[in-house]
Amino acid sequence: MTFNGYRLMKTSSTFLAPALCGILLALPAAASGKTRKPADDAKLFQKKLPKDEQILHALDRLTFGPRPGDIERVKRIGLKKWLDQQLHPDRLAENPVLEAQLQALESLRMTPMEAVQHYPSQQMIRAIANGKQPMPDDLLLRASVERLITRYKVKQAEAAGLAAPPPDANAELEPVRALDEVLAPGELETIRTGNAERKHELLESMPQERIEDMLIAMNPKQRTQLFGAAPSPIRREIMLLNSPQQVVAYDLLDSKMLRAVESTRQLAEELDDFWFNHFNVFYEKGSDRFLIPQYEREAIRPHVLGQFRDLLEATAKSPAMLFFLDNFESVRPDIDANDKKRKVKRGLNENYGRELMELHTLGVNGGYTQKDVTEVARCFTGWGIQEPRKGGGFFYNDKLHDKGEKIVLGHVIAAGGGIDDGEQVLDILARHPSTAHFISKELAQHFVADNPPESLVNRMAQTFRSTNGSIREVMKTMLNSKEFWSEGAYRAKLKSPFEMVASSARALDAHVIDGWALANQVGTLGEPLYRKLEPTGYSNLSSEWVNSAALLGRMNFALQLAQNHVESVKVDVSRFGDDPSAVAKMLMFRAMSPQTRAAIDKALEDKKQKNPAMVAALVIGSPDFQKR
Amino acid sequence: MNRRVFLKGSALAMFGVGFMPAWLSRSCYAADSSSGGRKKILVAIFQRGAVDGLNMVVPFGEPGYYALRPSIAIPKPDGTPNSAVDLDGFFGLHPALAPLKPMYDAQHLAIVDAVGSPDPTRSHFDAQDYMESGTPGYKGATDGWLNRALPVQSGPASPLRAVSLGDSLARTLRGHNDAVAVRSLNDFQVHDARGAATFESMYENSLDTMLHGTGKETFNAVKIMQSIQKQAYVPANGANYPNGGFGKSLQQIAQLIKANVGVEVAFADIGGWDTHVNETGGQPSTGQLANNLAQFGQALAAFYQDLGDRMEDVTLVTMSEFGRTVKENGDRGTDHGHANVMFVLGGDVRGGKIYGDWPGLQEEQLYDGRDLALTTDFRDVLGELVARHLGNSNLKSVFPGYESPKFRGLLV
Structure with missing residues (x-):
């Protein structure tokens, strides 16, 4: 049919369109590749990889990909020893270049309270503007906060219906010193019209003090234009001046990438990514903007190869998770029943209770009911955050706790309990066979194959149960299995x-x-x-x-x-x-x-x-x- | 025949792959259409996170609604922007959805209430999965209903028959028929012409079962997309899409439809509906739900306006994995519930009406004593659109295990 079309097309333009249609429409007809079934996986998981490919496979799966020289390095020390090192990252020296780079990223080491003060949110700016919080001491931060306060006041004035903002309000937004007072004409020229390279050279040659003077004298737009050409410490200063909260996000992203690329503790970094996703929290949700650095540093990273029960409790008590899944606002249902003054009655919130079982422990088919969800939520009432908007820590408030008897997955949790109700739930869930299976399967999906052999998952789950949930031991069972070192696993995953x-x-x-x-x-x-x-x-x-x-x-x-x-x-x-x-x-x-x-x-x-x-x-x- | 060789010898090569005049592309995919030379198009929208349908379409005539939601109920219509927008004396729209009222009045928007999946799960993940696969309660389906809904094509099909807007190919569009994920129409290309040709050859010939098929579909779609990328897009009729991902998705679907490149089904989603806290009913203009609904409503209105007469061919349907508890929770929010609400918008929709049997909100009328009961299966709605709008009457294969959906008469 199509050859006819081709011929007709030459002779008569009237036929041109239908002819081309035939051609175009013919294109995808050949696509049929995806209906092909993968080869017989079961057999492939029994077929052992040749020795040379084992090292490459280990580097593919347990690291963020081999670097030049990695294969030789593993060969030199031996695959077994290398695996052992990766399973004990604390015994492995970290890359000093990486450590120096991370050193500059201050927000990573801050408590949430420090982070919220150093990188103030809009709420914090309001608090400072209203005199409820002190002005920061840091020179750049102070300049930034002053500008944000002025902007806030202008908005307030507009909202209050003042026809025109006070005449000097906009003027205050302008820098105190003009840029040409700070920079020499040649420098000014480079900043305004130079290419990225020239700007970069100039910034590298300027002493720190003058850079700060210049940044303070610039308006936000000028700073943004400099961002691409700026070395990273100056970038952080630009963000600090323009939108301080961004610094936290910047440090998180920068460090996550640097660690993946440069850390010697590659398996620990892969597992950090794995567990962060398993216990996911979302940066854009309110206070999580300044709670996440502490969350990853204290709840996730110390436990990536530790006991699952510890990891579970660390996340359960982390302000980041309590905030993300709303548990900090979940209180005993009867708390305001007799309080006539309260128009809005507080009560139970099921969000954490449900995700705790569905996503963190048992899995959706792990054998719990809606009733269990409600009971678990009751057990966690009172688990909250001390001053959630200001970066406070975990805080258990007994007054908000539901003291009644609860039955969770058949276990009676006696009336009159306190913070231990929630801890008991964590015990029950961490020991549950469904959890052992669910966690093992997820690990096998991450490290072995999308559809890992059930026999492997069962052996890993067995180790999970017999070691009270030792993640390191479960990983060892996986790394000692024939399935991990098989043709079925080799290059079977697509990189995320x-x-x-x-x-x-x-x-x-x-x-x-x-x-x-x-x-x-x-x-x-x-x-x-x-x-x-x-x-x-x-x-x-x-x-x-x-x-x-x-x-x-x-x-x-x-x-x-x-x-x-x-x-x-x-x-x-x-x-x-x-x-x-x-x-x-x-x-x-x-x-x-x-x-x-x-x-x-x-x-x-x-x-x-x-x-x-x-x-x-x-x-x-x-x-x-x-x-x- | 080897497609590549064929392509080289074809007329297309004479024009150069990138050059395809608008008239040509238009006439192309219209050629074998059954009705008036143009194909029918179904657009499916997913509100991820379980939208609170009871605050989206407010049953203000139901006393139980105000009794169970003392602080988050939307006030009865009183003409102010803080109250529901009256639809029929019993139901009203959340005030942030006011831009939809003209479509309802023009009888192009139908609302189905107390609708959803009969599966009792309250897991977001499972419920979304079931609604996208179209097989509630059955996890074995690897493909989605919207992919299966594509009518059997006698000849070859457009590579852009099925389009999923966003970063990933939606579950509901996975399956046997080719489907492409598009994040941005303008970015749908390899930014290096020579590199593009080499990559195309690699992916097309690759033996990798995971990448070969998708790679091939991708490059077929890239070629068609080039004709669209040449012109800047200006929405018609003064349509104004809201900022944000969802507005952008709908604008790009409209752009594809108007470019006549053979789109038959399209999918977009919008998240952020999991309102366990702060629904703020008394001041419905603030809070996460109101902001999200405003974005949602404005985007649908802009889409409708932008397509203008072309809505003749288009039906858009919205869904969300389950509803939320009738009773508000302790944080002025709602927890996971059961039945919900769906919108159906289009030129052949019998709109201006609320469909479904209202089950009531008295305690004994609630599902599990806490949720809106379900009186319409979501497959009744989708099934009617697939059969009567897309013209695919083989519902047995679109919704396996649910062979005779009860049509509600949503379409003219």
Whole structure:
């Protein structure tokens, strides 16, 4: 039919449209690949990987991808010893370069109370404006807060219906000193019209004090224009002046990316990502903006290979989780029953009770009922936060606690209890066989395959039960299994966007000056870090990440990164040359598939593409590199 | 025939892949349409997180509503912006949804109440999964109802037949028929023409079962998309989409529909409905629910306005995984409930009416003693749209296990 169309088209334009239609419509008909069933998995999980591939497999699965030299390093110390090191990250020296970079990210080490004072929210600005909180001492922060207070007052005046804001109010928004008082004419010229490189040079050459004077003298727009060219300490200062709360988000993203790329404790970082998603909290929800650094630092990171029960309690008592799942507002149902003055009666909130069982422990089919949800919620009444908007810590308020008897999953929790009601629930849930199975399955899905063999999951669950939920021991059972080291597991997973971006930087041995831009790329590929709204967190399953928008995003990221177009990341591709096989070996540490090879060979017939950056981009964007 | 070879020798290559005049693309996908030369289009919207349907479409004529929601009920219509917008003397819209009233009055918007999934789960994840697969209570389905709803195509189909707006391919669009996820129409390309050709060849020939199919669909769609990317889009009839992801999604669906590139089903979602706290009924203009509803209502209104006469071909339906408790909770919010409300909007909709049997809110009328009872299965609504709007009468395969949905007569 189509050849007729082609011929007709030549002779008569009337037929042009239908002919082309036939052609266009014919395109997708050939697509049938996805109906193909995966090979017989059960057999593949019994087939052992050759020794050479074992090291590569371990690096694929237990790290954010191999860096140049990693394979040799593991060979040298032996795979067994390397695994043991990764399972005991506290015995492993951390990369000093990373530690120095993290040192600059102050908000990571702050208590929520310090964070909310250093990086004030709108509420805090109001409190300072109304004299309820003191002005900060820090020079930059003070300038920032003063400006935000003025803006707040102008808005207040407008809202109060004053026809025009006081004449000097807008003037106050302007800096006290003009920019040309701070900068020499040549410097001013560079700041206004120079390219990023020249701006960067200038900033590097200026003493700290003058930079601060300049930033304070600038208006917010001028500072924003400087952001891209600024080294990371100056970026933080720009944010501090323009929108202080952003610093916390910036530090979180920067550190998450830096650790994934540079930490020696790779398995611990993979597990940090795993457990953060398992106990997900959402950065954009109110106070969680300043509670998350403490949450990740104190509730998640210390326990990634520890006892599950400790991890569970640390999250249950964390202000970040209490806030995210509303438990801090859940109180005994009868509390205001007789209080006639209270128009709005407080009461029970089921949100945490439900997600605790569905997502954190038993799993949705773990054998609980709606009645259990309500009973668990009653047990946690009174578990709250001391001054939730000001960064206070966990606080149990007995007056808000439901003292009645509760029955949770058949266990009677006697009347008259206190904070121990909730702790008992955590005991019951952490010991429950459904929890052992649910956690083991999730770990196996993350580290082995989307559909892990049930026999493996059962053995891991058995270890979970016999060790009172030792995550390290469960991981060991998995790492000692034949299923983990099998053909069925080898390259069976698709990298998540986070893994894809981090592994690209690692493979290219990129110099990451600042992880913020890379983290934004992770967001573009569909996994904005710290910003998963649903309590489920991001999926452990590969299928979640296979779609058109994300695939195009991966190819575009590969092109940008290899051609040095990702901000604050420097890649040296000169060592690659333009032999695609050699480049693939240097980036993937194995040969590429014949299909990828053929496509790249074809591309290199065009001399313009025969350059190392392009070849590297094509390898990183290839289907081969997306797998782990 | 090898598609690639074919493509090279085709007329398309003569024009260059990127060049496809608007008239051509228009006539292309219209060619084999059954009704008036254009295909019918179904747009499905998911409100993720379980919207509080009782504050979305307010049963102000029901005394139980005010008794059980002392601090979050929306006041009865009194003409002020802080009260419900009267629809029929018993139900009214949340004031933030006022932009939908003209569509209701024009009889293009129908509302189905006490509707939802018969499965009792109160898990967001499971309930969304069931509603998207179209198989409540059954977890074995790997594909979604909206993918299965596509009518069987005798000839080849457009690569943009099924489009999912957002970062991932929605569960409901996964399945046998090609479907693409689009985050942004303008960004739907590889930003390097030579690199693009090489990547295309890699993914097309890849033996990887996970990536081959999607890679291929992606590049087919990229080619069609190039014709759209050339012109800046200006919504018609003064339509003004609200800021935010959902407005952008609907605008891009409208853009695709108007570009006549063969879209038959589209999906978009909007989150943030899990209002366990602070629904603030007395001041319905503030709070998370009101803000979200405002965005939702404005986006639907803009979509309707933008498409204008083209709404003839389009039906849009909204859904959410379950409703919320009738009684407010201790934090002026609501917990997870059961039945909810759905909107159906379109040129062939018999609108200006509220469908479904109202079960009442007296204690003995509630599901589990706490939730709005269900009187319409969501598959009754979707089934009617699939069969009578899309023209796919094989509902047995669209909703397996639910073979004869009871149509409510939503369509003209």
